[in-house]
Amino acid sequence: MRQPTQLSNACGRLEAAWEVLRQIPDPEVPVISLVELGIVRDLKETAGGFDVVLTPTYSGCPATELIQNDVRAALAAFGEIAITLQRSPAWTTDWISEEGRAKLKAYGIAPPGPAQPEQGKPIRLVRRVSPIQLACPRCGSEDTEKLSAFGSTACKALHRCLACLEPFEHFKPI
Amino acid sequence: MSQQSIKVGDSPAVQYLLRLADSCLVLSQRLGEWCGHGPILEEDLALTNMALDLIGQARGLLTRVCELDGQGHDEDQLAFLRDERQYLNPVLMELPNGPARPGDFAFTVLRNFAVSSWLLLMWERLQSSSDAEVAAIAAKAVKEASYQQQHSADWVVRLGDGSDESKARMNAALSQLWPYFNELFVDDAVDAAAVASGLGPAWSELKPAWAAAIDEILSEAVLPQPKPSAFVSNGRCGVHSEHMGHMLAEMQYLQRAYPGGAW
Numbered sequence: 250m251r252q253p254t255q256l257s258n259a260c261g262r263l264e265a266a267w268e269v270l271r272q273i274p275d276p277e278v279p280v281i282s283l284v285e286l287g288i289v290r291d292l293k294e295t296a297g298g299f300d301v302v303l304t305p306t307y308s309g310c311p312a313t314e315l316i317q318n319d320v321r322a323a324l325a326a327f328g329e330i331a332i333t334l335q336r337s338p339a340w341t342t343d344w345i346s347e348e349g350r351a352k353l354k355a356y357g358i359a360p361p362g363p364a365q366p367e368q369g370k371p372i373r374l375v376r377r378v379s380p381i382q383l384a385c386p387r388c389g390s391e392d393t394e395k396l397s398a399f400g401s402t403a404c405k406a407l408h409r410c411l412a413c414l415e416p417f418e419h420f421k422p423i
Numbered sequence: 424m425s426q427q428s429i430k431v432g433d434s435p436a437v438q439y440l441l442r443l444a445d446s447c448l449v450l451s452q453r454l455g456e457w458c459g460h461g462p463i464l465e466e467d468l469a470l471t472n473m474a475l476d477l478i479g480q481a482r483g484l485l486t487r488v489c490e491l492d493g494q495g496h497d498e499d500q501l502a503f504l505r506d507e508r509q510y511l512n513p514v515l516m517e518l519p520n521g522p523a524r525p526g527d528f529a530f531t532v533l534r535n536f537a538v539s540s541w542l543l544l545m546w547e548r549l550q551s552s553s554d555a556e557v558a559a560i561a562a563k564a565v566k567e568a569s570y571q572q573q574h575s576a577d578w579v580v581r582l583g584d585g586s587d588e589s590k591a592r593m594n595a596a597l598s599q600l601w602p603y604f605n606e607l608f609v610d611d612a613v614d615a616a617a618v619a620s621g622l623g624p625a626w627s628e629l630k631p632a633w634a635a636a637i638d639e640i641l642s643e644a645v646l647p648q649p650k651p652s653a654f655v656s657n658g659r660c661g662v663h664s665e666h667m668g669h670m671l672a673e674m675q676y677l678q679r680a681y682p683g684g685a686w
Binding site: 305307308309310311336337338339340372396397398399400401403407421423 | 464465468469472473475476477478479480482483555556558559560562563564566567570572573574576636639640
């Protein structure tokens with residue numbers, strides 16, 4: 250039977266590893282951490298270290314390999330680090346934490362609204378002024394328009410505020 | 424020294440998944456040709472982002488194909504070391520973007536609309552595949568295909584119901600592409616096996632919903648549908664157009680000339 254002190258050491262080790270993960274910035278949106286982004290799905294202790302379960306954001310996200318390397322490097326002190334890529338359930342922006350959303354907004358990126366299920370969704374013809382009014386992360390005005398459906402990374406689109414005239418990025422809900 | 428070509432096995436599951444994987448990979452390569460040449464910056468970003476989604480989907484499927492094929496190949500070897508006849512994408516995917524580089528934007532957006540509508544239906548169905556890995560790839564890809572369909576449908580309508588020039592270009596693109604759509608809905612023994620094992624739908628099953636999406640957007644775009652064509656291409660069985668070899672020569676050059684080269 251495990252002694253209480255050993256148990257608390259084990260818990261401390263797991264918590265310490267989580268703490269390290271919480272400090273790893275997303276390589277493309279460095280203002281939030283991998284944990285806040287919701288892509289660290291699980292952290293399991295193994296005989297020699299940890300198994301980190303990650304889920305990709307987009308199928309073609311070029312940062313996937315970089316993220317794995319960052320995780321391995323950050324946790325190296327904890328022993329052998331295995332990484333399991335788990336596709337199911339598919340990542341959704343609904344997994345971004347409240348804290349993460351607040352940080353995105355403060356950074357000038359409009360956080361995603363709730364994801365809508367795609368199945369059976371009719372094709373809607375997109376108007377230049379977006380049907381869902383998106384608030385400008387700088388001045389808060391809802392008088393905004395979409396400039397580009399795709400942006401600097403797979404997860405974002407580009408918008409512009411018509412009140413303060415600043416462009417801003419929107420983290421697309423998926 | 425050049426690299427030896429490889430072949431995959433002929434199990435129906437491998438062939439079924441390769442048809443889809445190669446569709447994503449080959450269209451991704453064509454969209455990538457627009458990089459730095461988009462008619463406007465926003466569309467340059469859009470076309471290359473779509474290419475990125477497609478290559479991610481292809482990677483997942485190719486990796487699964489390698490596991491099922493059991494010859495110890497990896498996704499890169501499948502992409503770079505197969506010869507033309509071993510590629511199983513419908514010919515639609517490999518057609519050049521236009522007569523000259525980088526291509527015709529009308530042709531590109533119309534093909535993107537047709538293919539993303541097809542892929543969206545395919546991914547929706549594959550979410551309930553008996554192969555858990557394929558189902559997981561599909562659950563992610565369905566969101567990406569939906570966004571691509573929205574974006575390309577918007578352009579089809581803007582250009583089709585636009586200026587005289589844009590309308591003429593869309594009509595020309597439609598008549599060029601029309602005969603190549605047939606191949607997306609032809610079944611053979613590979614489909615029958617996929618239906619029997621629960622791996623995925625027979626391609627013909629997707630036709631009614633696809634045709635409805637095409638009808639909707641073409642009528643919104645005020646573009647008349649060409650007459651039905653009897654031509655059926657056969658890329659999904661490895662018989663390609665004259666364009667495929669040239670495309671692969673460019674795509675595979677580095678791995679063939681510098682085996683195993685990486686950055």
